[in-house]
Amino acid sequence: MTQTLPATIDPRLDLVLERVVDVPPSLVWKAWTTPEHLMKWFCPLPWTTVECEIDLRPGGLFRTVMCSPEGEIQPAGNGCYLEVVSNERLVWTDALLPGYRPSGAPFFTGMILLEPHGTGTKYTAIALHKDEESCKQHAEMGFHQGWGTALDQLVAYVKTLG
Amino acid sequence: MTQTLPATIDPRLDLVLERVVDVPPSLVWKAWTTPEHLMKWFCPLPWTTVECEIDLRPGGLFRTVMCSPEGEIQPAGNGCYLEVVSNERLVWTDALLPGYRPSGAPFFTGMILLEPHGTGTKYTAIALHKDEESCKQHAEMGFHQGWGTALDQLVAYVKTLG
Numbered sequence: 001m002t003q004t005l006p007a008t009i010d011p012r013l014d015l016v017l018e019r020v021v022d023v024p025p026s027l028v029w030k031a032w033t034t035p036e037h038l039m040k041w042f043c044p045l046p047w048t049t050v051e052c053e054i055d056l057r058p059g060g061l062f063r064t065v066m067c068s069p070e071g072e073i074q075p076a077g078n079g080c081y082l083e084v085v086s087n088e089r090l091v092w093t094d095a096l097l098p099g100y101r102p103s104g105a106p107f108f109t110g111m112i113l114l115e116p117h118g119t120g121t122k123y124t125a126i127a128l129h130k131d132e133e134s135c136k137q138h139a140e141m142g143f144h145q146g147w148g149t150a151l152d153q154l155v156a157y158v159k160t161l162g
Numbered sequence: 163m164t165q166t167l168p169a170t171i172d173p174r175l176d177l178v179l180e181r182v183v184d185v186p187p188s189l190v191w192k193a194w195t196t197p198e199h200l201m202k203w204f205c206p207l208p209w210t211t212v213e214c215e216i217d218l219r220p221g222g223l224f225r226t227v228m229c230s231p232e233g234e235i236q237p238a239g240n241g242c243y244l245e246v247v248s249n250e251r252l253v254w255t256d257a258l259l260p261g262y263r264p265s266g267a268p269f270f271t272g273m274i275l276l277e278p279h280g281t282g283t284k285y286t287a288i289a290l291h292k293d294e295e296s297c298k299q300h301a302e303m304g305f306h307q308g309w310g311t312a313l314d315q316l317v318a319y320v321k322t323l324g
Contacts, residue, residue: 008261058220058245082244082262083220095257095264099170100244100271102257102292106264130264 006111009126013135015143017125019151025087025114025121027158032090032112037161038064041153044146051076056084061098078103079110088114106130108138123151168273171288175297177305179287181313187249187276187283189320194252194274199323200226203315206308213238218246223260240265241272250276268292270300285313 009016021028031037035052042049043066050073051065062079080098083091095106113124125147129135171178183190193199197214204211205228212235213227224241242260245253257268275286287309291297 006261008263013263091262093258093262093264095268096255096271097292099168099290100253100255100273101170101175101290102255102268102271102296104292106257106268109258109262109264111262128261128263130259130266134264 006126008128012132013129015127015129015135015138017123017144017147017151019123019148020117020120021123021151021155022120023155023158024119025116027161028112028114028121028123028154029087029090030161031154031158033084037157041157042150043067044149044153055098056081058082058084059098059100060084062092082109107134125151168288170290174294175291177289177291177297177300179285179306179309179313181285181310182279182282183285183313183317184282185317185320186281187278189323190274190276190283190285190316191249191252192323193316193320195246199319203319204312205229206311206315217260218243220244220246221260221262222246224254244271269296287313 031041033054033056035054038054039049039052042064046069048067049064050067051063053061053063055061058081060081062081063076065076066074068074077094078097079092079094080096080100081092083089090112091109093109095103095109097103109128111126113126115122127138127143129138193203195216195218197216200216201211201214204226208231210229211226212229213225215223215225217223220243222243224243225238227238228236230236239256240259241254241256242258242262243254245251252274253271255271257265257271259265271290273288275288277284289300289305291300
């Protein structure tokens, strides 16, 4: 695989998941950018995504609400899209609220980078943090396993879309 | 003047400076986006701007260093551009560092909106804050007078460019 990580990646501060999946970039994009579809795969089971709002433009809202296996609704995750390049690049952050207002609880900026790879997709998910402590915390929350399992769910789900 | 403020403006959280100036949007834009020019007007005298770096693209660096009247260099202000629409709209935030990494010290998101107004410009400067306390702090730091004086300096300076 070619090296396509942004120049700003710092291994002490950032987490990266790189995979090749056997569905095309257009289906991965659709799964990430349509609430109806995103809710089907976004949380590793037995967690579920019970609400999702997407205003797909720079400055627009990305909001999800998760529910624990015990049925406990979690506080909403509110973020703001920064870059929206169809089938290629999705960037959002919880450091900003919609309309670019600074948030009270910055934790990470997320990037999903998609590249055609044969008939599939080279999929790169990145989480950027402000310091090593936040990065470590995200790793210990299970970033790699969680985002990996969610990606497996995404692939299985979009294959059912036909 | 027509109402062109973004829908996200909240008078409890945000500060707005609206003025009509007698120089065209293209000159105001040049003054805001070229380090050589920005350093000439950005700080209300007797404060001065002694360093400026501009990477004029979403995700790019906006960095300034100010110097007090006593010659004391202040800590650099580091921000990240969010929207760059020539002669119309410039948005940046210190909630993010270049490449969209969350910063450790979010304070405000800035917007400069420019509209042709006769041969001049309707100029709108906005500072968005996360809470009322940050907004009040910014107001007490002299937002209106400071940004107003800087704009006077900008106008006087760009008129010398010929």
